[in-house]
Amino acid sequence: xxxxxxxxxxxxxxxxxxxxxxxxxxxxxxxxxxxxxxxxxxxxxxxxxxxxxxxxxxxxxxxxxxxxxxxxxxxxxxxxxxxxxxxxxxxxxxxxxxxxxxxxxxxxxxxxxxxxxxxxxxxxxxxxxxxxxxxxxxxxxxxxxxxxxxxxxxxxxxxxxxxxxxxxxxxxxxxxxxxxxxxxxxxxxxxxxxxxxxxxxxxxxxxxxxxxxxxxxxxxxxxxxxxxxxxxxxxxxxxxxxxxxxxxxxxxxxxxxxxxxxxxxxxxxxxxxxxxxxxxxxxxxxxxxxxxxxxxxxxxxxx
Amino acid sequence: xxxxxxxxxxxxxxxxxxxxxxxxxxxxxxxxxxxxxxxxxxxxxxxxxxxxxxxxxxxxxxxxxxxxxxxxxxxxxxxxxxxxxxxxxxxxxxxxxxxxxxxxxxxxxxxxxxxxxxxxxxxxxxxxxxxxxxxxxxxxxxxxxxxxxxxxxxxxxxxxxxxxxxxxxxxxxxxxxxxxxxxxxxxxxxxxxxxxxxxxxxxxxxxxxxxxxxxxxxxxxxxxxxxxxxxxxxxxxxxxxxxxxxxxxxxxxxxxxxxxxxxxxxxxxxxxxxxxxxxxxxxxxxxxxxxxxxxxxxxxxxxxxxxxxxxxxxxxxxxxxxxxxxxxxxxxxxxxxxxxxxxxxxxxxxxxxxxxxxxxxxxxxxxxxxxxxxxxxxxxxxxxxxxxxxxxxxx
Numbered sequence: 001x002x003x004x005x006x007x008x009x010x011x012x013x014x015x016x017x018x019x020x021x022x023x024x025x026x027x028x029x030x031x032x033x034x035x036x037x038x039x040x041x042x043x044x045x046x047x048x049x050x051x052x053x054x055x056x057x058x059x060x061x062x063x064x065x066x067x068x069x070x071x072x073x074x075x076x077x078x079x080x081x082x083x084x085x086x087x088x089x090x091x092x093x094x095x096x097x098x099x100x101x102x103x104x105x106x107x108x109x110x111x112x113x114x115x116x117x118x119x120x121x122x123x124x125x126x127x128x129x130x131x132x133x134x135x136x137x138x139x140x141x142x143x144x145x146x147x148x149x150x151x152x153x154x155x156x157x158x159x160x161x162x163x164x165x166x167x168x169x170x171x172x173x174x175x176x177x178x179x180x181x182x183x184x185x186x187x188x189x190x191x192x193x194x195x196x197x198x199x200x201x202x203x204x205x206x207x208x209x210x211x212x213x214x215x216x217x218x219x220x221x222x223x224x225x226x227x228x229x230x231x232x233x234x235x236x237x238x239x240x241x242x243x244x245x246x247x248x249x250x251x252x253x254x255x256x257x258x259x260x261x262x263x264x265x266x267x268x269x270x271x272x273x274x275x276x277x278x279x280x281x282x283x284x285x286x287x288x289x290x291x292x293x294x295x296x297x298x299x300x301x302x303x
Numbered sequence: 304x305x306x307x308x309x310x311x312x313x314x315x316x317x318x319x320x321x322x323x324x325x326x327x328x329x330x331x332x333x334x335x336x337x338x339x340x341x342x343x344x345x346x347x348x349x350x351x352x353x354x355x356x357x358x359x360x361x362x363x364x365x366x367x368x369x370x371x372x373x374x375x376x377x378x379x380x381x382x383x384x385x386x387x388x389x390x391x392x393x394x395x396x397x398x399x400x401x402x403x404x405x406x407x408x409x410x411x412x413x414x415x416x417x418x419x420x421x422x423x424x425x426x427x428x429x430x431x432x433x434x435x436x437x438x439x440x441x442x443x444x445x446x447x448x449x450x451x452x453x454x455x456x457x458x459x460x461x462x463x464x465x466x467x468x469x470x471x472x473x474x475x476x477x478x479x480x481x482x483x484x485x486x487x488x489x490x491x492x493x494x495x496x497x498x499x500x501x502x503x504x505x506x507x508x509x510x511x512x513x514x515x516x517x518x519x520x521x522x523x524x525x526x527x528x529x530x531x532x533x534x535x536x537x538x539x540x541x542x543x544x545x546x547x548x549x550x551x552x553x554x555x556x557x558x559x560x561x562x563x564x565x566x567x568x569x570x571x572x573x574x575x576x577x578x579x580x581x582x583x584x585x586x587x588x589x590x591x592x593x594x595x596x597x598x599x600x601x602x603x604x605x606x607x608x609x610x611x612x613x614x615x616x617x618x619x620x621x622x623x624x625x626x627x628x629x630x631x632x633x634x635x636x637x638x639x640x641x642x643x644x645x646x647x648x649x650x651x652x653x654x655x656x657x658x659x660x661x662x663x664x665x666x667x668x669x670x671x672x673x674x675x676x677x678x679x680x681x682x683x684x685x686x687x688x689x690x691x692x693x694x695x696x697x698x
């Protein structure tokens with residue numbers, strides 16, 4: 001028994017020493033890559049960022065892996081999308097983390113959708129409508145104008161958590177918002193040919209992008225959100241496209257493309273894969289190139 | 304007659320609770336803006352499950368030769384039957400506490416409080432305290448509610464050595480190390496009234512300790528492993544046909560889970576390999592039905608290995624192998640429940656599952672159960688659905 005007690009004491013002492021932060025960086029736990037990238041832009045070398053998911057993972061369905069709980073344990077700030085996107089996994093991570101800084105309501109708990117106006121808030125919240133989000137469509141990162149709104153809120157949050165480095169955060173934010181605003185102007189110009197274009201989407205993941213670029217979605221491959229496309233539904237879309245043609249069918253990098261390819265071949269329109277978030281394509285290396293590449297791919301789809 | 308009346312009396316509040324719960328939860332979504340009173344309603348979820356089962360052997364005569372098993376640990380009921388329905392209510396209590404309750408309702412109207420606990424959220428430094436009634440953190444399967452199992456029934460080793468799963472009243476402390484490798488140590492101090500313990504006069508007769516490790520290997524693989532220890536005392540524990548046991552049962556569990564998902568994206572295809580080894584060390588006095596108290600010392604053990612493969616979205620298939628070794632005491636118990644009849648219980652199970660969404664699951668399972676010397680061919684058809692708020696699942 002005494003040996004066990006000694007061993008436990010040693011483990012405790014060692015881990016407390018190991019756990020002490022060497023540099024006073026803010027440990028950021030980002031639920032999705034885009035928020036991790038935004039934290040890097042606004043925090044610079046004051047933050048250490050861990051992204052819980054990649055662009056090739058479906059953020060609705062992530063397993064609450066032990067590695068994620070271990071990362072949550074040390075997080076000073078979690079940045080997640082909210083609006084029900086992470087409801088299937090995030091609560092377990094937070095509850096098992098033993099970390100009081102990131103609990104709901106604490107400054108270390110940042111929810112991006114709180115700072116934008118969500119679209120597609122369902123009138124009827126019923127599971128017969130598929131995987132609906134009572135708080136509205138959570139995929140806000142497909143519109144870069146939302147990124148700026150979230151950036152403003154995140155900037156204030158970083159200062160609240162680490163007021164000692166306020167001037168650093170102010171400088172980062174000012175530089176970022178200046179660059180972002182000029183990028184927005186650039187994207188507006190580059191995306192002009194896309195205005196009014198009709199497309200087919202795989203999942204209802206693009207509401208914000210459609211709104212931003214003035215693109216019109218005429219059909220959705222998933223009959224209801226989260227419900228895989230059925231053969232009957234696909235043929236209905238195919239015949240709909242005969243009299244209401246679309247220019248392309250788009251999907252996110254993490255989605256399976258069987259249905260898209262099927263429709264692409266028969267309707268003779270290209271199936272386009274968009275990065276959806278940072279890392280979703282070779283070109284989408286950071287937030288800026290994410291939208292550069294998204295527009296470039298859509299333009300290519302028109303040709 | 305009297306029992307029926309008691310059951311009826313119990314049934315009314317449950318139905319009432321259910322009705323109120325579902326009504327208010329529906330309202331809290333639809334009219335949250337106008338109904339300020341319901342804005343603080345906890346998350347309410349309901350699990351329904353039903354089965355159609357065919358056994359080639361009579362389930363009422365079920366036994367595991369060599370194992371004094373908990374009376375409720377049987378393979379089930381033949382034909383159509385309503386399985387256990389679960390009502391889950393959970394919420395943050397205040398800034399520092401979270402609470403959850405699970406009420407299990409059996410098909411014949413009995414209900415029991417499966418879980419009812421409060422858990423800290425505000426301690427920090429990796430510490431979490433839980434108090435109330437809960438499933439112990441030992442092993443891997445033990446904490447999982449029946450609706451999250453990959454098969455209709457639990458592993459034979461859990462059925463034989465833990466009475467399906469060990470849940471009790473008590474307190475639990477967990478500490479998570481601040482390391483990238485998931486390292487969690489925990490300890491529990493429990494009442495000790497649940498199998499394999501019983502008749503705890505002190506009210507704090509059982510304790511446990513466990514360590515859980517876990518991590519990722521590359522982007523596509525992840526794992527979890529654990530070592531657990533549970534110590535219980537029994538005073539006149541009654542099993543089977545009024546067999547009595549007074550003494551101690553100490554259980555050791557080693558568990559390993561390995562998961563694979565291409566690119567870590569489990570929604571299309573994924574694979575899970577899971578294995579656990581349980582060893583139970585029993586010392587004391589055993590009184591077989593109609594016999595006399597006899598010194599008893601035995602170390603039965605058991606293991607299972609199972610793999611689950613989701614080969615396309617919505618479809619999963621799985622295989623499980625169970626193995627038990629009774630460690631039958633040499634003499635004095637011939638012909639009693641402790642006589643293993645020179646037979647090691649074995650079971651092989653196959654299942655195929657279709658999930659219409661993450662909220663509904665339909666399962667076909669075949670088990671060749673050689674718990675008894677005569678093999679039992681078991682066919683199960685099961686549905687499990689979830690209504691209302693659906694809690695996030697653990698790894």
